[in-house]
Amino acid sequence: GDMAGMEHMEHMAGMEGSSSEGGVSCDSLTAPESTAPIRNFDLIAEQTTVKPDNGKTVKAWTFNGSSPGPELRVTEGDKVVITLHNKDIEDGVSIHWHGIAVPCSQDGIAGVTQDAVAPGGQFTYTFIAPTTPGTYWYHSHQMSSIQVSKGLLGALIVEAKAASESGSPIMEATALYQQLGSSILLNGSTKGLAVPGKPGEQVRLRLINAGNETMEFNVDGAPFRVVAMDGHELHEPGLLERTIVPIGAGQRYDLLIQVPRTGKVIISSPTANSLPIAIGSGSEPQHSENGEVFSFIDYGTPLPNDADLQVQPDRHFELNLGQTLFVKSINGKAFTDIPPMIVKEGEHVRITVSNTGGGDHPFHLHGHVFRVLSKNGIALRGSPVYLDTLLTKKGETYEIYLEANNPGLWMVHCHNLKHASMGMSMMLNYE
Ligand code: C2O
Ligand code: CU
Numbered sequence: 001g002d003m004a005g006m007e008h009m010e011h012m013a014g015m016e017g018s019s020s021e022g023g024v025s026c027d028s029l030t031a032p033e034s035t036a037p038i039r040n041f042d043l044i045a046e047q048t049t050v051k052p053d054n055g056k057t058v059k060a061w062t063f064n065g066s067s068p069g070p071e072l073r074v075t076e077g078d079k080v081v082i083t084l085h086n087k088d089i090e091d092g093v094s095i096h097w098h099g100i101a102v103p104c105s106q107d108g109i110a111g112v113t114q115d116a117v118a119p120g121g122q123f124t125y126t127f128i129a130p131t132t133p134g135t136y137w138y139h140s141h142q143m144s145s146i147q148v149s150k151g152l153l154g155a156l157i158v159e160a161k162a163a164s165e166s167g168s169p170i171m172e173a174t175a176l177y178q179q180l181g182s183s184i185l186l187n188g189s190t191k192g193l194a195v196p197g198k199p200g201e202q203v204r205l206r207l208i209n210a211g212n213e214t215m216e217f218n219v220d221g222a223p224f225r226v227v228a229m230d231g232h233e234l235h236e237p238g239l240l241e242r243t244i245v246p247i248g249a250g251q252r253y254d255l256l257i258q259v260p261r262t263g264k265v266i267i268s269s270p271t272a273n274s275l276p277i278a279i280g281s282g283s284e285p286q287h288s289e290n291g292e293v294f295s296f297i298d299y300g301t302p303l304p305n306d307a308d309l310q311v312q313p314d315r316h317f318e319l320n321l322g323q324t325l326f327v328k329s330i331n332g333k334a335f336t337d338i339p340p341m342i343v344k345e346g347e348h349v350r351i352t353v354s355n356t357g358g359g360d361h362p363f364h365l366h367g368h369v370f371r372v373l374s375k376n377g378i379a380l381r382g383s384p385v386y387l388d389t390l391l392t393k394k395g396e397t398y399e400i401y402l403e404a405n406n407p408g409l410w411m412v413h414c415h416n417l418k419h420a421s422m423g424m425s426m427m428l429n430y431e
Contacts, residue, residue, distance in 0.1 A: 026104030026113055026408040031126045036079045039129075041072055043095065045117075045140070045152060046087035050180075054190040058181060060151035061089060061140075067151030068176050068188060068210070072138070075159045078129040085122045089147070092116025095125065096141035097156060098250060099231050099388040101367050102127035104408025109366070110142035112409055112427075132369075132386075133160040134231025135206040135252040137176070145212075145417035151180055153210050158231065170256075171197060172204040175267075175277055179211040186275040197259040197280040205255045205267070205277065209247040212416045214360045214391060215274045216293075217245045219257065221265035221285025226294060228254035232369065235383035236301040242291030244270060248362035248391025250415030260285075297375055300383025308371060308384070308401065313350035317341045319426075321392060321414065323358030327423035328414065334423025341412070341428045343404040351400050355392035362415040363398075364389045365428065370402040389415050404430065 043063045050060045050067055063069025074080050086093045094116050096108035106125045110116035117123045140152035155174050173195040178185050186193050197203050204227065209215050223239040230252055237256075247253050257265055263282015268274070270290050320331050327334040343349050351370070355361050365388060372385045375398050390398060413425035 029104040029408050031079070031103050031106065031128055034079045034128055036077050036128065037075070038079045038081055039074045041070075041080075041082045042085060043069060043082060044085045044087055045089050045093045047089060050151070050188070052180075052183070052185055052188060052190045058183075060180060061147060062151050063154055066188060067153070067180060067185075068178060069138075069152070069154030071155040071157060071174060073157045073159060074129045076129055076131045076133045076161055079126065080129050081124060081126050083122055083124045084117055086117040086119050088119050090119060092118050092142050093140050093147065093152065094123070094142045095138050096366070097125070097127065097136065097138050099136040099252070100127065100130055100156070101369060101406050104367065104406070104410070107366055107408070107410070108141045109411055112411070116142040129158050130231075132232055133158045134228050134233070135174070135208060135254055136231050137208050137210060137252070139210065145421040148210070148417055149179060149181070149212070151178075153178060155206070155208055157206065170202045170204050171195070172206065174206045174208065176208040177211055177215060177274055179213075184211065184273065184275060186277070190275070192275040193277045195277060195279045199259050199261050199263055199280070199282070201259050203257050203259065203279050205257060205279070207247055207253045207255065209249055209251055212249050212418055213273060214249065214362070215247045216269055216271050217247065217267050217274065218270050218288065218290065219243070219245070219255065219265060219267050220287050221262065222257055222260045224255050224257040226253055226299065227256045228252075229296065229385060230387040230389060232386040234296075234300045234385070235303055237299060237383065240294065242288045243294050244290060244292070245294045246391060248360060248389060248415065249417075250362050250364050250389040251387075251391060296372070296382065296385045297378060297380055298382045302382065303384055306384065311348045311401070313401065314347040315341075315343055316350045316352070318352045318354070320354050320356050321361040321363065321424060322356035328358055328419040329423055330426055335425040338426040340426060342431055343428065344431045345404055345407050347404040349402050349404055351402075352397060353390065353392060353400060354397040355394050357394050359416065359419070360391060360393055361419060361424065362389050362391045363412075364415040365402070365410065365412050367406045367408060367410040367428075368402045370400040373399040373401050
């Protein structure tokens, strides 16, 4: 597409629109043949207005008329076929399946893995739902800092095949936070969320941070567990109380909460940057003083015979997320001047990610799941932690590990999408 003025600048700076280097293309990297059940969806992107429940009418860009768009639910192993139709978004639209290691050609990166879908056009995405059931999401990846904040996003839930075999039924609810214009919405509402639940019942709450800022949550009224991060179950997660859960932009946390005898749990933000969630309908729980901040460093228990930890890396990269004059930089440079990380299929890759300033930087890698090995030099000693988005705060350094098992051209960027558009974006490419 042909873009003018500022939009073109944003387009380039935001990564989308850069052509893949050296003419490498991932067009041929598509979903494998599969006889799995097919799940078909259509998502229609359009400019319209939404009416959140505060009575105001807000201009938004929507999928199927709402923001968030429809919650897509599939089962692990399904063949997922989703057709994106762009009704009238002038700059074009693409969709990225955040957290899902799709084949490169289906990753939705306008200008890299496909052209943005022009008004009147369509594009069909095909991928196999991962065998890690959990909480994921989707969003536009064309000029994403603009299009996501205008509303082009939604939840994507991968259900386990044997979901009903686990004995006691677990209720569940999705809580998707987004920033639409100047307001924070929770599942499209400006008021918060009420989740039904009777004393003794277990509720799995899928928290999705689809905004640009870190969100923090307090859980009052019952102890709880963090059972999954970024769609990946934690091993033997312990009970937490008076613990603040910080969720970086792009991240998902699944909490498991048992409704107490008093009947009610309130999840709210000590920093007031979110809307409250109430589970159950009993008497109001006492608000506890702010407690410790959740840390996955020693949460849960290690897996026995954890082979990953013995692996010697074939490649090691160091990335410094910071600020250089007016740009958000990686190793002192801004996109497109940051050299890509180059790997070969089959390699074991270690990356040291440091945050040297300029805010929280949720580090997001496409096409892969990475494992967090250490924080500030201290090795994780609890459950293995697998993420696609790692919240880094100023002064923190993490070591992560991944297997180069998904050939292609992949974006790496801060999921504060404003930062991404200000330069904090780069590529991980296969030789
Ligand atoms: Cu959810 Cu490249 O992003
Ligand atoms: Cu950032």
